[in-house]
Amino acid sequence: MFSRLSYIVFRKELRETLRDKRVLLGVIVSPLIVTPLILGTVLFFGGKKEMQKMDAILNIGIVEQTAFPELIQKLEDNASIETQRFETRDDVITAVEERIVRAALVVSETARNDFQNNQSVGLEIIFTFANETSQNANNRLRKIIGEFDQYALAKRIQKMDLPESFAKPTSLKVNNIATSASTGSFLLGLFLPYLIVISAAFGGIQTAFDLCAGEKERSTMETLLVSPASRFEIVQGKLFTIFTISLIAALCAITGIVAPLTFGLDILKDTLGDQISIKLSSVLAMLLIVVPLALFTSSMLLVISSFARNQKEAQTYILPFISIVLLPAMLSSIFGAENHLYTAFIPVLNISLTMKQILGDLFNPLYFAISLGSSFIYAYIVMRIATAFFLRENILFRT
Amino acid sequence: MIIAENLTKTFRDRKRGLVRAVNNLSLNCRPGQIFGLLGANGAGKTTTLRMLGTLLEPTHGNATIAGYDIRENPQEVRRCIGFLSGSTALYGRLTAREMIEYFGQLNNLKGTDLSRRVDELIERLEIGEFQNGRCDKLSTGQKQRVSIARSIVHRPPVMIFDEPTSGLDVMTSQTIMAFIEQCRSDNLTVVFSTHIMSEVERLCDRVAIVHHGIVAAEGSVNELRQQTGETVMENAFLKIVHRMEDTNV
Incomplete structure (x- = not known):
């Protein structure tokens, strides 16, 4: 042929x-x-950036319209953020816009009462989607609030003498059998x-x-x-x-x-x-x-x-x-x-x-x-x- | 030996319709003879030579080269011919030596036969100095010498030259013309197309004046001069062409 x-x-x-x-x-x-050079460079700097993002200490503004120490204490104790108090919601919005703080948490006036009466506490996160660090701060705040929610829920269940399973109707175990x-x-x-x-x-x-x-x-x-x-x-x-x-x-x-x-x-x-x-x-x-x-x-x-x-x-x-x-x-x-x-x-x-x-x-x-x-x-x-x-x-x- | 009988080539052109590039062209060229095809641009010279070189298939008519039929044995025909034109180039990324070797291999030369033949051509055409230089780095004159070596590496009995000096300077043209004369001395059959009268006068034993794909006149240079009563070949050429055009009108 x-x-x-x-x-x-x-x-x-x-x-x-x-x-x-x-x-x-x-x-x-x-x-x-x-x-490989381009791929390596992109992955190296991408990874480095991701690490920096994870390690960075972010400034978070807090407007406490009523005292809510249970949550605020948790925020202040968290090493990955630095809190700063503001008087009004407008002040903190300006601070986010001017990147003095990267995101802010506004606690509602009835927060303390609501929390003590086993109600949902009104919280507001202010951030700007147009800024990556602000997005990062938003995610970090939500994570801390999520952890607080779990902690508070466990306390409430304990107080009412209910089993832990009360808040978990199902017990799900996910098993990925694929090898790495x-x-x-x-x-x-x-x-x-x-x-x-x-x-x-x-x-x-x-x-x-x-x-x-x-x-x-x-x-x-x-x-x-x-x-x-x-x-x-x-x-x-x-x-x-x-x-x-x-x-x-x-x-x-x-x-x-x-x-x-x-x-x-x-x-x-x-x-x-x-x-x-x-x-x-x-x-x-x-x-x-x-x-x-x-x-x-x-x-x-x-x-x-x-x-x-x-x-x-x-x-x-x-x-x-x-x-x-x-x-x-x-x-x-x-x-x-x-x-x-x-x-x-x-x-x-x-x-x-x-x-x-x-x-x-x-x-x-x-x-x-x-x-x-x-x-x-x-x-x-x-x-x-x-x-x-x-x-x-x-x-x-x-x- | 080349014998062509009634070679005809037609093309279909979108604008001009059916174009008869070569029309019933016949020629007979013997060993030790240079046969010239003289004509203006577009007269049909290149098409004729391409049919003889089996690059194009004739629409009608036929030819034999060194006894081989161009329709029946195109591969054998190509083994018997060396083809050189002014426009043919070299492979820029091959060295001069590799270029000659490649065409030797394509012509079934192998081993020591091939290297001996390549060495012989390199010496004869004074290529030695630049034999390992890449073709795209060579001067026009050097390229032309490599082209000559490429065309004769397989010792063809027939040489076809299609306007071989076109675009070359005087010095390089002289090298080519001397090479064509050498082919005649070596008893090769040579067909040579040109539109340059001085080349025809110097080289050709017989000349066919081709116009619009038709052989308008054929003979030696002297015979053509006598036929027209002109002493200058250029005038003889013009007279023949005008006479043919007048007859057609």
Whole structure:
């Protein structure tokens, strides 16, 4: 199937492509170095900010229209806030606006009576949603008030000689049986398939444009066509170069995301579980399913590149292609991992959903087989179209 | 040996409808002879050479090159020809040596045969100094020498030149013309298209004047001058073209 001449064309195209700085930067350097750096920087500073948010002592204004020491004492004892008294509600609103305090608590005039009569005490929190610190102060106040509520409720129950269960009609125990590793994989499944599909589909763009439209533009195409290699052998060599680069792009994208998450970022442990690990079998299954996708998109890119007279024209034809890939890939973020079998026939989406299943430990052999099979069929059809385009002299010599 | 009979190529153009780029063109070119296709831009020279090079399929007619039918054995035809045009470029990210090797490999040269042949061409065309330099860094003259090496690496018996000096300076043009003369001395069959009269006068043993895809006249340079009664080739060319246009009107 792959003749000696196809191999010679492939080897030369790959060698030339790997000397192209634009390809190296976009396909290898960017996903392997730039993406982890950006991801690491964002997560590092994001985590640092979150820690600062948690550690910061916040100024809270208090307007006590009547004395309510039970709660106010709790607030004053809390080390994470610093309280400041105000006379009126208007004064404290101004103080919040001027960021003298970050949030304020206004205690109603009847608070003491209400509390002693087992009524609900009227409290008002004043904060501004337009300021992150103010939001943080609001959350902190609510947490302290929530703790006070629990404490006060327990006291009331005790006083009335009721059992503790009186305020808890149900006793709920939630047991998450997922291991931390599988939780991490599930969370990876939310965005990794999308990234892999995008990388595999768009990683070969520069190469595809260079190998066909670029050759026409630089007038090297004629030289190649007049060599003993048949057009079929030439198109095979070129197609497999684009395919190889697309696969490398997908592989680099996986490595660039998974490696820093797996090895370097302790900061994520709370969010994504103790450890993010993907089983080797899952990686192999994902690589297998990405093969027809890369073939499919490489062939589409070759069709565009064959049709275009030059690289600039190819760039204008790329928009529909981007939509064809991007839309199903984005849809996969909305769809869950468990889907009807018919989705295994939808190009691109099926690949993305299959990866989601693999990562979420929901591997369905039938879904995988249909997805793989149908994707190979689509890839074959587009490959035939790409070859037919390349064989047509009115397309290849379009002026 | 090239024998073309009634080569015709038509294109469908959205604005102009059916365009007959080449119309019943026949030619016969023997080894050791330079056959020139002389014509203005758009006369059909490049289309003719592309049909001979099997890049385009003739709508009608046929040709044989070194005994191979361009319709039946296009791959064999391509093995027998070296194709060089002024517009053909080199692969910028390959070195001069890699470029020659690549086309040697495409023409079935392998191992020591390939490296020996590449070394021989590098020495003959004085490429040694820049053989490991990337093609996009070479001067126009150096590029042209690599192009020549690329076109003859497989020792083709037939050479096709499509306006090979187009856009080149005088010095580089001289290198190309000397190379074409060398091909004749080496007993190769040479077809050469141009619109530059001085090149025709210097190089061609036989000339076909092509106008609107039709051979308007054919003969040696002297025969064409005699036919028209002109001493200057340019005037002879114009007379033949005008005569043909008048006949068509």
